[in-house]
Amino acid sequence: MADKKEQKNAEIWEKSDAEALEAFCRDYRMFITEHKTERECVAGMRATLRKNGAVDLADAVSEGVVPKAGDLFYTDMMKKSLIVFRIGQRPVTDGMQLLGAHIDSPRLDLKQHALYEDRDLALFETHYYGGIKKYQWVTLPLALHGAVAKKDGSVVTVSVGENPEDPVFGVTDLLIHLAGKQMNKKLSEGVEGEKLNILVGSRPIAGDAAEPVKANILAILKDRYGIEEDDFLSAEIEVVPAGAAREYGFDRSMIMGYGQDDRVCAYPSFRAILDEEVPSFTSVCLLTDKEEIGSVGATGMHSRFFENSVAELMNLAGCYSELNLRRVLTRTRVLSSDVSAAFDPDFPDVMEKNNCSYLGLGPVFNKYTGSRGKSGSNDANAEYIAYLRKVMDGAGITYQSGELGKVDEGGGGTIAYILANLGMQVIDFGVAVLNMHAPWEITSKADIYEAYRAYRAFLASASEPCV
Numbered sequence: 001m002a003d004k005k006e007q008k009n010a011e012i013w014e015k016s017d018a019e020a021l022e023a024f025c026r027d028y029r030m031f032i033t034e035h036k037t038e039r040e041c042v043a044g045m046r047a048t049l050r051k052n053g054a055v056d057l058a059d060a061v062s063e064g065v066v067p068k069a070g071d072l073f074y075t076d077m078m079k080k081s082l083i084v085f086r087i088g089q090r091p092v093t094d095g096m097q098l099l100g101a102h103i104d105s106p107r108l109d110l111k112q113h114a115l116y117e118d119r120d121l122a123l124f125e126t127h128y129y130g131g132i133k134k135y136q137w138v139t140l141p142l143a144l145h146g147a148v149a150k151k152d153g154s155v156v157t158v159s160v161g162e163n164p165e166d167p168v169f170g171v172t173d174l175l176i177h178l179a180g181k182q183m184n185k186k187l188s189e190g191v192e193g194e195k196l197n198i199l200v201g202s203r204p205i206a207g208d209a210a211e212p213v214k215a216n217i218l219a220i221l222k223d224r225y226g227i228e229e230d231d232f233l234s235a236e237i238e239v240v241p242a243g244a245a246r247e248y249g250f251d252r253s254m255i256m257g258y259g260q261d262d263r264v265c266a267y268p269s270f271r272a273i274l275d276e277e278v279p280s281f282t283s284v285c286l287l288t289d290k291e292e293i294g295s296v297g298a299t300g301m302h303s304r305f306f307e308n309s310v311a312e313l314m315n316l317a318g319c320y321s322e323l324n325l326r327r328v329l330t331r332t333r334v335l336s337s338d339v340s341a342a343f344d345p346d347f348p349d350v351m352e353k354n355n356c357s358y359l360g361l362g363p364v365f366n367k368y369t370g371s372r373g374k375s376g377s378n379d380a381n382a383e384y385i386a387y388l389r390k391v392m393d394g395a396g397i398t399y400q401s402g403e404l405g406k407v408d409e410g411g412g413g414t415i416a417y418i419l420a421n422l423g424m425q426v427i428d429f430g431v432a433v434l435n436m437h438a439p440w441e442i443t444s445k446a447d448i449y450e451a452y453r454a455y456r457a458f459l460a461s462a463s464e465p466c467v
């Protein structure tokens with residue numbers, strides 16, 4: 001454990017119940033195939049929660065439900081972030097065990113004035129969301145997912161491009177024969193953000209409309225979804241890679257799928273709180289939006305949504321006061337689960353081999369993230385890491401410890417420091433990914449299953465409260 005070279009990537013495969021590992025990863029693969037946006041994740045998880053007897057916190061508040069051990073409550077913020085509580089045997093004032101992850105992923109968003117026609121082609125303007133390498137998003141089959149809110153109060157849900165019979169969309173690229181100038185540009189400039197336009201049609205409508213191809217698309221949108229052009233002003237349409245997540249490699253040991261940052265942590269966290277029936281400490285699964293653009297806004301981690309929801313829960317339990325709430329937050333332990341960069345043999349230069357993450361060695365503890373001199377990092381407390389080592393070793397979990405890359409190579413951040421601002425014990429702990437932020441990201445099934453087991457072990461740990 002002290003030396004990375006001593007860690008064996010056969011360990012998880014050898015010790016695991018192969019059937020359980022494959023079943024979990026099949027469920028995961030289905031989930032990320034069917035839930036590609038934060039709205040879809042929240043809607044799908046709410047449905048699963050209701051099937052499992054969970055109660056909407058707002059309903060519990062209006063009915064004055066008194067929480068008891070084992071009860072599940074959930075609440076969402078604007079349908080884009082979700083909190084799940086599983087009541088523990090101990091009073092909530094002893095603190096909570098919290099699994100945090102995010103359910104937004106890099107993508108292209110449609111602009112408010114999206115649809116235009118140019119030389120008999122109809123296109124959608126986009127504005128990319130999160131950190132992307134723009135050249136990776138051209139010439140791929142893309143799908144449209146999202147919601148269109150209309151003035152009459154109704155919301156139309158859109159998903160086009162996933163069923164084999166659906167059409168797909170995409171961003172065109174210049175043919176190599178005419179790309180002399182483009183190929184000599186810097187990689188960051190070869191495909192410009194303003195040129196990430198989505199081709200959506202080429203057939204004119206009958207009659208003498210000024211822009212007949214655009215008019216035809218508008219007629220189709222009106223007919224199929226009841227959407228007018230102005231409705232794009234109040235729409236959130238996300239353009240994402242079309243198609244299912246797949247098993248990857250001859251040995252089927254990996255999964256390739258869109259948006260595994262961070263649904264590869266969000267899904268196992270969600271399953272852990274569903275499956276951990278009566279924990280010792282009250283458990284929380286917190287799945288947030290807007291991580292990829294700085295955790296901003298009402299649905300991001302900087303919002304007061306989480307604190308407000310804990311206050312509501314404590315009020316139901318009859319223990320709310322501002323001071324008690326502050327105490328509960330400082331007594332809470334957190335696994336801030338976000339992906340880590342896996343070592344890529346094609347790019348060894350950006351990694352420091354003793355302190356990077358490898359596929360198949362289990363979920364990764366990142367004591368700190370940040371860039372340069374740990375700037376912007378949550379630097380987890382040594383005593384907290386010792387507690388987690390004891391929990392993980394006690395449960396026979398295989399895990400690794402790593403940094404994103406070499407000290408001067410770049411960096412990244414997560415929601416960890418925001419929760420740490422509340423006085424919680426927090427560490428980053430997630431699954432290693434190849435191709436991070438690319439349209440199709442790769443993970444190891446061994447790591448996914450082990451992350452789930454690790455989250456279960458964390459929720460089940462029944463030692464003394466912190467502080």
Ligand code: MN
Binds near residue numbers: 261
């Ligand atoms: Mn992430």
Ligand code: MN
Binds near residue numbers: 261292437
């Ligand atoms: Mn990310």
